[in-house]
Amino acid sequence: MPLSPQDHKLKIFVFVVFITVVVAITAVVIRAHPEKTSEHPQxxxxxxxxxxxxxxxxxxxxxxxxxxxxxxxxxxxxxxxxxxxxxxxxxxxxxxxxxxxxxxxxxxxxxxxxxxxxxxxxxxxxxxxxxxxxxxxxxxxxxxxxxxxxxxxxxxxxxx
The missing domain is CATH 3.10.100.10 (Mannose-Binding Protein A, subunit A)
Known part of the structure; x- marks a missing residue:
């Protein structure tokens, strides 16, 4: 069953919010543990x-x-x-x-x-x-x- 234009916009909106949250959480983790991003973890x-x-x-x-x-x-x-x-x-x-x-x-x-x-x-x-x-x-x-x-x-x- 095809999505209505409003359902399609809602799915895109939810996807964008999800990606934004993932990026924000990743940035917080990297700032809290910068040593984990090194080529040499020790x-x-x-x-x-x-x-x-x-x-x-x-x-x-x-x-x-x-x-x-x-x-x-x-x-x-x-x-x-x-x-x-x-x-x-x-x-x-x-x-x-x-x-x-x-x-x-x-x-x-x-x-x-x-x-x-x-x-x-x-x-x-x-x-x-x-x-x-x-x-x-x-x-x-x-x-x-x-x-x-x-x-x-x-x-x-x-x-x-």
Whole structure:
């Protein structure tokens, strides 16, 4: 049975309203979860030169400073020298550090345990080569130094 012109207009109107609602809902979901639209779902969008993974943003310096200067810089950015909490973070940081040495947020006092800049004790889940008091990372692993040499650094802050 053919539709009357009014029924046909009503169906078109309902279809247009349906499409408009679907588009609006999709836009809200994308704005609420922008990380889900990335080619790499684990990559997190961070501002400026910060690079993200998971719920963290990392800053890899191009400049060089000693460990204390690097820590002060990170603090000035509302962040800290990077702690490394997971194997995923370690792999990500080593990949981005490449062959350059970068200070991370581990230090110790002579004869004491390693501590992160937030005060928590390092649980030794990875090896730190050397007998220095400040830790740095490159693509090969984590090492220690006396902290006086100027090298690059990595800052970290939560994405949210």
């Amino acid at each position: 990559t997190t969008k961070c501002s400026g030169e910060w690079i993200g993974i998971g719920n963290k943003c990392f800053y890899f310096s191009k400049d060089t400073k000693n460990w204390t200067g690097s820590k002060i810089f990170c603090s000035s950015q509302g962040s800290e020298l990077a702690p490394i909490d997971t194997h995923g973070d370690m792999d990500f940081l080593k990949k981005h550090a490449e062959t350059s040495m970068h200070w991370i947020g581990l230090s110790r006092k002579q004869g004491e345990s390693w501590k992160w800049t937030n005060g928590t004790t390092f649980n030794a889940w990875f090896e730190i080569d050397g007998n220095g008091l400040f830790a740095f990372l490159n693509a090969d692993g984590v090492y220690s130094s006396r902290g006086f040499v100027d090298i690059k650094w990595i800052c970290s802050k939560p994405r949210f």
